[in-house]
Amino acid sequence: MKYLKNFYKYRNLMYEIVRKNIKLQYRDSVLGIFWTFLQPFLTTVVLVFIFGNVFGTSNSGVVNYPIYLLCGRLLYEFYTQSTKRAMRSVRNSASVIKKVYVPKYIYPLSNVVSTFVTFCISLLVLVCFIVFFCVIGKNPPHITPYMLFAPIPILILLLLGIGVGLILCTLDVFFKDIDYLYEVFCLLLFYMTPIVYKIEALKLNSRPFKLVLMANPMYSITEMFRCCVLYGKMFNMHHLMYSLGFAFVTIIIGLILFYRKQDKFILHI
């Protein structure tokens, strides 16, 4: 109750920081906010060219490879951007935290939320892709009512991002090494998640390795999202339970860690 009241008082700060992050991100660039569409579009074109043509091996049996790839890439980009920003948020706001009392969780939280807003805008690229393939009629994705379920995996990813963001920003205050380690982890995650390939198409002999790939919550979330927008069917309930559970556990760990350590932040930043 006390926490809710405090959050209510500072909701405006959160709004201002989200606003600031979005406004400043593209300030001074000629195309401005247009980059939110252009960047995922261009990177997808590059990835489709490389993995669809140059190494076009493990994506056979994909209904529509460009859309398949774009789905994975958008979610992956949102996850890594939001967690990376949240990770650095407390350090970057050191000047404020040292001088004024503000609830500190506002910083990681608002950074995840501002990335979420730009992510939602970038989803328009996906809409454009779907419309484009429907118009030219080549491998069109299935337009079904299941598309309405697409926000579910996105919200789970948002929860996961907040949880991981809280954990990372707490660690980052004490050990700056996390910055570099996480960078490597994100690269690993890119290849561990079926973004450019299809997990079924991999010729994997080692069962433990396959289990590791399946245990990745990003896999469940991406797969659910693709079911909604690309395959036009209901997603697997196991994916839903697993990723939702994973996200909740992460958030709880993140909150506990953050609340136990937040009074020490000021001594280290």
Added chain:
Amino acid sequence: MSKPAIVVENMSMMFNLNNEKIDNLKEYFIKLVSHKLHYTEFWALRDINLTVEKGDRVGILGFNGAGKSTLLKVIAGVLKPTEGSVKVNGVIAPMLELGAGFDMNYSGKENIYLYGATMGYSRKFIESKFDEIVEFSELKDFINVPVKNYSSGMRARLGFAIASAVQPEVLILDEVLSVGDAKFRKKSEAKITSMFDRGITVLFVSHSVDQVLSICNKAIILDHGRIIASGSAEEICAEYEDMITGGKK
């Protein structure tokens, strides 16, 4: 009788002084394994008891390193005391360092809203104060310029204008009146004096005895983390001047 504005009870603040700051994993583990993680305890504040009634203007005097800024930070809620408790009744506006909440790439106008939000005010409230802030800071022509292009005096003026416009109940001033030119300093002193009439509570840190005398009605002296004297501003200022000259002899 109304509740006192600030109650500090048996408050102590301890810092761990390790010889070097450890902020990477490798060093931490090496030290952990080789049992070289010692800390020296340093009590920046010890057993502070302080009650400030509503409407009091308390000057805090003391030499460098006496714990003045730490005390203000604890009262502002930035630091959590190691022992004891601090209670503040009312809205607090900390002016520990003017413009600390500014974003350098943001324009002056946008920073007014951001800074207001940092202090917990709504956008609507700041909007109603906007003209007053701009006018007081004398930055009308520069309000759409990014703050990174401001001079430090301009930044301080904007910071002071925002913090004083929101009509706080408790105002914390940490040597902020030493910035800006003489004209602005006079103006801000006048502004603070005008706030006294509304019964604002002020905590004021300064090295200038004259400023303390002109602003405060009460004062305390901190030395090595303890309050060694408290009383009316005149008495304490006289004692502090004795300390200064005494130290010189």
